[in-house]
Amino acid sequence: MEHMKFSFPAGRPAPGRAIAGVVGSGDLEVLIEPGAEGQTQVSVSTSVQGMGRVWEAVLARVLGAAPLPAVTLEINDFGATPGVVRMRIEQAFDELGQSGRTQP
């Protein structure tokens, strides 16, 4: 197991919390909660060793591209591919955007 932390510039704090995914084979769990104004903090726990640079690149692409709300983002990964990682993070932000769906 390997743990990593990243941070990215972001917008206003997110309006609520959301969860997506499962810590299952080839999948990951993404939990997002409101973060501090202007900054998103990411913590990753993954079963796969030595992929730090890939994580950094994938997260930069997802979180650095468009202005997103500031969140604390926790990832519990069980060997997901970059495409699945991206989909799950976007799914969590999508849940956040739906009114009344701030609770998992």
Next chain:
Amino acid sequence: MNLDELLSRESFTELGARARARVLLDEGSMRELIGPFDRLSSPWLAQQGVVTQADDGVVVARGRIDGQSAVVLAIEGAYQGGSMGEVGGAKIAGALELAAEDNRRGIPTRAVILFETGGVRLQEANLGLAAIAEIHAAIVDLRRYQPVIGISAGPVGCFGGMSIAAALCSYLIVTREARLGLNGPQVIEQEAGIEEYDSRDRPFIWSMTGGEQRWHSCLVDAYLDDSVAAISDQVRAFLLQGVPAQHRSDRYEAFLASLARVDTTQQARPDVVRAIYQEGLQA
């Protein structure tokens, strides 16, 4: 199920644990207890280098079914095979104990348990086993007041000590995808030999432990299509029936008599197993 029904039905087995709990409860009534953001994950898996899930693979969903107080306990089969560790097991047992307490205080609370589990989580050993024993005791306590409904929809099925929990439920629902058994196929193969039980032979495994076989063997109360509507309707129908006059587990003498008729000199066959159970239990 015809083609139109197949295309229009909403699958239950394709839903995750949280979504399964939500569709069984009255719309908008679900409130999760000890949810993922409480971060009560397994303290033991992390020490063994295994990535943990924030809810330890168990969703405790409080809400209403047909307007009446209910709790749904959904095991996430995709996380560690739905295995029962200290935390997840305690969540289920604790919720069932609180439901029984509700009943004693005059609030008739019912429980639905979604079994997608290989049984005890081996990494947590005795702590998981102790939790499963507490679940058994809590089901037996609660079912005196209100029905406890078990569902094993698949694809994991229900094995080990949790198969005993399923058998203790007032009503048990399965789909064709489900499997129900005390020992999982690989354990039986390891102990009995591949000539006796080939765990890779999927049609054979389902013919012995699959939902359809268990239905014909009088071990479950409903055998349904993999459909949210069918399962949800059946849960409500069983709740309307109320506590059964006699629970399946109270019929242990009939089960023991059936088992006494097993001819162990012959290789077990699905049709023979069905016939033995039907003769003994369809009285």
